[in-house]
Amino acid sequence: MATGVDARLLKSTKFPPEFSQKVDKSKVNMQVMKKWIASKVTEILGNEDDVIIELIFNLIEGGRYPDIKSIQIQLTGFLDKDTAPFCKELWKLLLSAQSSPQGVPKELLEAKKLELMQEKHQKDRSRQGSRSRPPTARRVRWS
Template identity: 70%
Template sequence: MAASVDQKLLRSTKFPPEFNKKVDMEKVNLEVIKKWIAGKISDILGNEDDVVTQLCFNLLETTRFPNIKEIQIQLTGFLEKSTAPFCKELWNLCLSAQDNAQGVPKELLEAKKLELYEEMVILQIFCAMPS
C-alpha cells in the first residue's frame, strides 16, 4: 500500500526542473555530501537524528543514479515542510559535485574558503592586539 501512496505522491507533486537532471554518485565525493546532510538535518530538526540522517545516506547510496523525487517523498514524513528546500539544495550540491574533478560542490568549497579567510582575519586581529 505504501508504494501506491508514494506513486500517487510522485505524480501529484510539483518538483523543481533540476530534479530532471541525473546525478552520477560515482562522481560525487559522498563523504563531503554526508557531512553536509548530517549538519543540515540537525539544523532542520533542532538535534542530531541518526535515523533520518542514515535513511538519507541510504537513499543516496542505493543506486548509482538516485531519484531525488523518490528521496523527497521518502523524507517528507521526517522533515515535513523543510523536505522540499532540503532536497532542492541537496540535489544542486550533488549536480555541482559531479561537475567538479574532486567531486566536491563548488558552493561548499567557496563556503570553506570564506570560513578559513574569516578565521585568518580574526587570528590576525587577535595577534595584533597589545598584550
C-alpha cells in the same frame, strides 16, 4: 519499491526542474556530502537524529543514479515542510559536485574558503592586539 501511495504522490507532486537532471554518484565525494546532510538535518530538526540521517544516506546510496523525487516523497514524513527545500538544496549541491574535479560542490568549497579566511583574519587581529599592548610591570616583592 514505491508503494501505490508513493506512485500517486510522484505523479501529483510538482518538482523543481533541477530534479530532471541525473546525478552520477560515482563522481561525487560522498564523505563531504554526508557531512553536509548530517549538519543540515540537525539544523532542521534542532537535534542530531542518526536514524533519519542514515535513512537519507541509504536512499542516496541506493544506486549509481539516485532518484531525488522518490527521496523527497519518502522524507516528507520526517522533515515535513522542510523536505522540499532540503531536497532542492541537496540536489543542487550533488549536481555541482558531479561537475567538480574533486567531487565537492563549489558552493561548499567557497564557504570553506571564506570560513578559513575569516579565521585567519581573526588570528591576525588577535596577534596584532597582543603586540600593541604595553608589557605589564612586574611587581617586585622584597622579603
